[in-house]
Amino acid sequence: MKSIYSAALLLVAPAAMADMCRLDVSATDLMRFEQQTLQLEERCSEVEVTLHHTGRLPANAMGHNWVLSKTADVASVANAGSTAGRANNYQMPGDRRILAATKIIGGGESSTVRFSTAQLEPGTSYSYFCSAPGHLSLMKGRFVYNSTASSAVAKNLPK
Numbered sequence: 001m002k003s004i005y006s007a008a009l010l011l012v013a014p015a016a017m018a019d020m021c022r023l024d025v026s027a028t029d030l031m032r033f034e035q036q037t038l039q040l041e042e043r044c045s046e047v048e049v050t051l052h053h054t055g056r057l058p059a060n061a062m063g064h065n066w067v068l069s070k071t072a073d074v075a076s077v078a079n080a081g082s083t084a085g086r087a088n089n090y091q092m093p094g095d096r097r098i099l100a101a102t103k104i105i106g107g108g109e110s111s112t113v114r115f116s117t118a119q120l121e122p123g124t125s126y127s128y129f130c131s132a133p134g135h136l137s138l139m140k141g142r143f144v145y146n147s148t149a150s151s152a153v154a155k156n157l158p159k
């Protein structure tokens with residue numbers, strides 16, 4: 001069924017990137033993400049995530065990033081990121097457990113990362129978080145990639 005659906009979309013709009021999706025997530029001066037869950041539809045072969053810092057504090061006081069990993073890897077990726085320091089956006093260079101990440105930004109700024117969903121495995125739990133030191137306990141959420149998640153979860157926008 002999936003391939004039939006894709007073919008029909010291509011006939012209607014041959015130039016459209018039918019499987020490219022977009023997610024927006026906001027972070028605040030109160031050290032929070034405004035979204036607790038991000039859901040990506042199964043049809044999305046690529047996704048562009050944009051982190052918006054809606055606060056006013058500068059990056060050296062309340063900098064945030066958006067990091068995606070398996071839920072099981074979150075704590076160790078964040079620990080490694082603290083060691084890596086601000087110059088590396090609190091991400092250990094070469095850390096393959098990081099599936100996608102933005103840079104550290106301050107109030108009023110935004111940062112976008114684009115990645116393929118091909119690396120996401122069905123049945124695996126994924127989470128996003130901010131890897132700035134001390135932020136993890138308040139700044140994390142679930143990243144859901146499938147087509148059958150609860151309707152209570154906010155949906156992404158087609159791009």
Ligand SMILES: [Cu+2]
Nearest residue numbers: 064130132135
């Ligand atoms: Cu943060």
